Amino acid sequence: MELIATTTVGAGGALSIDFTSIPQSYTDLTLVVAARHTSSNSDFGILQINGTTTNYSFRYLIGDGSSTGSNTSSNIGLTNSIWIGNILGTSSTSNTFSNFRLYLPNYAGSANKIVSIESVNENNTTTAHQFFNAGLWSNTAAITSLSIKTYNDWTFAQYSTASLYGILKGSGGATVS
Amino acid sequence: MAFTKIVVNCETGVTEEIELTAEEIAELEAAQAQAEVDRVAREAEAEALAALKASAKAKLVAGEPLTEEEASTLIV
Numbered sequence: 267m268e269l270i271a272t273t274t275v276g277a278g279g280a281l282s283i284d285f286t287s288i289p290q291s292y293t294d295l296t297l298v299v300a301a302r303h304t305s306s307n308s309d310f311g312i313l314q315i316n317g318t319t320t321n322y323s324f325r326y327l328i329g330d331g332s333s334t335g336s337n338t339s340s341n342i343g344l345t346n347s348i349w350i351g352n353i354l355g356t357s358s359t360s361n362t363f364s365n366f367r368l369y370l371p372n373y374a375g376s377a378n379k380i381v382s383i384e385s386v387n388e389n390n391t392t393t394a395h396q397f398f399n400a401g402l403w404s405n406t407a408a409i410t411s412l413s414i415k416t417y418n419d420w421t422f423a424q425y426s427t428a429s430l431y432g433i434l435k436g437s438g439g440a441t442v443s
Numbered sequence: 444m445a446f447t448k449i450v451v452n453c454e455t456g457v458t459e460e461i462e463l464t465a466e467e468i469a470e471l472e473a474a475q476a477q478a479e480v481d482r483v484a485r486e487a488e489a490e491a492l493a494a495l496k497a498s499a500k501a502k503l504v505a506g507e508p509l510t511e512e513e514a515s516t517l518i519v
Contacts, residue, residue: 271451273458280449281463281471287454307482415448418478419471430453 267296272429275422279304282415283428290374290408292432297412299366299428305355305420311366312347313381314413315403319346324381324401328352330393344417351385351397353416362388363426364395373409378402446471492516 270292271285288295303309324339326349339345353364366385373379381401387394414428446463463471499513509517 271453271456271458273449273451275449276460278447278460280447280460282448284448284450285453286450287452289453307478419474428451430451 267431267433268292270295270430270432272427275424275426277424279421279423280426281419281421282413283422283426284411284413285428285430286411288373288410288412288430289432290410292374293372293435294433295368295370295373295409295412296431296433297366297368297370297414297428298431299350299368299414299426300363301353301366301414301426301428302358302363302423303353303355303416303420303426304423305416305418306357307418307420308355308357309353309416309418309420311350311353311364311385311414312417313350313368313383313401314347314415315379315405315409316407316411317413318403318405321404322346322348322401323404324348324399326397326399328398329396331395332393347417348381348383348401348403349397349399349417350383350414351399352387352395353420354387354389355420359388359390362390364388370409370412375408376406378404378406379409 270289273283301311322339322345327336328334350366350368351364354362364385364387366383369382371380383399383401385397446468447460448463449458450461451458495513496516499509499516502509502513
C-alpha cells in the first residue's frame with residue numbers, strides 16, 4: 267500500500283476535501299478519513315465520485331451503542347452520493363473525531379464501481395455510532411477524483427485529515443501479469 | 444464559517460484551498476436552511492409519535508379505549 271496524497275484541514279476549516287487527478291496505476295484505492303465538523307447538528311459524511319451526483323446506491327448497517335438498524339439509499343431518498351458514516355460535531359465530546367475507511371477495488375477498471383465503508387465515532391457518551399456500508403456507483407468510468415463532505419455542507423474542523431492510498435495486487439506489491 | 448474547499452491534486456502533489464463561487468455559496472446556504480427545516484420537522488414528528496405511544500400505553504393500563512391513531516403506534 268502506498269500513500270498517494272494526504273491533507274489536514276487548517277484553522278479556517280473546509281467544506282470539502284477533494285482528491286483529483288488520481289493516478290490510474292494502482293489496483294485498488296483506500297481512503298482514510300478522520301473528521302469532525304463545526305456545527306452543533308449531527309450529520310453524515312458523503313462521498314461523491316468524479317464530481318457526479320447520480321447513479322449512487324448503498325445499503326448500510328448502523329449501531330449506536332444501544333440499538334442497530336439497516337436501510338438502503340432508496341428508502342432514505344439519497345441518490346446523489348454515498349453515506350460514509352456519522353461525523354461528530356460540536357455537541358460531541360471535544361477533540362474527538364469520526365474515523366472512516368473506504369475501500370475502492372478496481373477503481374480504474376471498466377465495470378461499475380463499488381465502495382466498502384466502515385466507520386466509528388469516538389464519543390464519550392452512551393451514543394457512539396458504528397457504520398458499515400456497501401456502496402455502488404453505477405458508472406463504468408475509471409475513478410479520477412473523490413470528494414468528501416458533510417451531507418448538510420457543514421465545515422470540517424481543523425485537524426480533520428484525509429489520506430488516499432493506492433494498493434497494487436500481487437505479492438510484494440508487484441502487478442501480476 | 445468556511446467557504447473554501449481543499450483540493451489535492453494527486454498528480455502534482457499540490458494542495459489548494461479554493462473559495463466557493465457566489466452561486467455555490469447561495470446553493471449551500473439554501474441547502475442548510477432546508478436541512479434545518481427538515482430537522483425541526485423530524486423532531487416534531489418524533490415527539491408527536493412518542494406522545495401518542497405514551498397516551499396509548501396509559502389508556503391500555505387504565506382500560507380505556509384507544510383512538511385509531513394511538514392504536515396504530517402499537518401495531519408492528
